[in-house]
Amino acid sequence: MRAGYDGGVVLHGVDLAVRPGEVLALLGPNGAGKTTACRVAAGLLPAQAGTVRIGGRDATRDGAVGRSRAGVLLAPEGRGIFPALSIEENLALFLTDAQARAAVYDRFPRLAERRTVAAGSLSGGEQQMLALAPLLQRPPGVLIADEPSLGLAPRVVDEVYALLGELRAAGTALLLVEEKAAEILGLADTVAFLSQGRLSWCGPRAEVEPDRLTEAYLGIATGGNP
Numbered sequence: 001m002r003a004g005y006d007g008g009v010v011l012h013g014v015d016l017a018v019r020p021g022e023v024l025a026l027l028g029p030n031g032a033g034k035t036t037a038c039r040v041a042a043g044l045l046p047a048q049a050g051t052v053r054i055g056g057r058d059a060t061r062d063g064a065v066g067r068s069r070a071g072v073l074l075a076p077e078g079r080g081i082f083p084a085l086s087i088e089e090n091l092a093l094f095l096t097d098a099q100a101r102a103a104v105y106d107r108f109p110r111l112a113e114r115r116t117v118a119a120g121s122l123s124g125g126e127q128q129m130l131a132l133a134p135l136l137q138r139p140p141g142v143l144i145a146d147e148p149s150l151g152l153a154p155r156v157v158d159e160v161y162a163l164l165g166e167l168r169a170a171g172t173a174l175l176l177v178e179e180k181a182a183e184i185l186g187l188a189d190t191v192a193f194l195s196q197g198r199l200s201w202c203g204p205r206a207e208v209e210p211d212r213l214t215e216a217y218l219g220i221a222t223g224g225n226p
């Protein structure tokens, strides 16, 4: 698949696949094109060439609404919650059923305690939980999460990743984008490294070599020079 902005090319022939109940980790430095890949997968940016398939069906021409009807959900960088609305109001946008909201509160008491406060006043970790927790009640077919651990304390990152693991167990296909690889590697089945809009390596997690991680962090090739 090729994609970019205003006729310019950002992704040069990047082909990715993720199956139900699997996690594909997309890693790469700033500007590699990870967010662009998420946008194309979610239907927010049309591919310039190539196809997007969902469940074997050609969804290339579907926009974001069509993709979301097909079960594709994008959790964007910056959480994707409504900061001026309360926790309860945010949950109600996704879960119209009060019982489902009650199940979220049972599972995440911190959200229950603060259900009437504006979501924007929550900590980053609580906001991320608010964005992801309702998905456990209605697991999407595909979840694309762009840097779900961005700016979170390590303990909270563990919580977020535990939740993502539950979604995988529920059969969701996960495309997870991270700049730093440590946590994601614990969950990933397949790892893809993106560098300057091209896949530099893609394969099973067990076959990832430590040098590749350094490359992904720094956006440079390692090879002996200091």
Ligand SMILES: Nc1ncnc2c1ncn2[C@@H]1O[C@H](COP(=O)(O)OP(=O)(O)OP(=O)(O)O)[C@@H](O)[C@H]1O
Pocket: 005, 010, 028, 029, 030, 031, 032, 033, 034, 035, 036, 037, 179
């Ligand atoms: N809306 C846009 N219009 C034009 N160019 C863009 C736009 N968004 C991103 N780009 C460019 O596309 C390239 C890839 O950006 P992208 O955000 O996909 O990378 P990324 O790997 O997600 O980086 P980061 O980790 O910083 O979010 C960059 O050169 C960026 O400047």
